[in-house]
Amino acid sequence: MEHIIDLDALAARLQSVMGEWRRWATVSxxxxxxxxxxxxQTIKEVRSSVQVxxxxGFTLQKHGSDDMFETVVWTGGWADVGFLIDGEVYSFSPTFSxxxxxxxAVVKDVEDFLA
Structure with missing residues (x-):
């Protein structure tokens, strides 16, 4: 896969907003x-155990609700995003360069989910 997105740079930027999201949801x-x-490949929670x-990805679950959000961002320039809201499943795949x-895109998707 072509490496378009620096996932480490993205992770560092997301850490700054994830604390705010925790006011409304449990964030993995x-x-x-x-x-x-x-x-x-196995999914790992420890970045240092990943070579390339x-x-x-990460998930959110709204406090006091079964509503869930899941995203996986791929270094190739897209994300797989899914919401479970009131028992309905929504999925889409935004792209970026x-x-x-x-x-x-990720912040917008999370904010849409939390709204």
Missing amino acids: LLTWRDEAEPWP PESM DAGGAYG
Whole structure:
């Protein structure tokens, strides 16, 4: 996969807003998938155990609710996003060309979910 998005840069930027999201939701640790690992790759919570990050993801669950949010951002320039809201599933895949675009898309998606 072509590496378009610097997932470490994205993770650093997201850490600054994740604290605010915790006011409304339980936010998971970031998870990572290692492109250098043989198939099937395992999902890891410790970044230092990943040689070549291929994806980074996290989940949120609204406080006092079953509503869930999940995203996986791929270094190739897209994200897989899913919401579970009032028993309905919504999924989509935004695309972007750099870490700034990925950051903007992820923050928008989380804010839409939390609204």
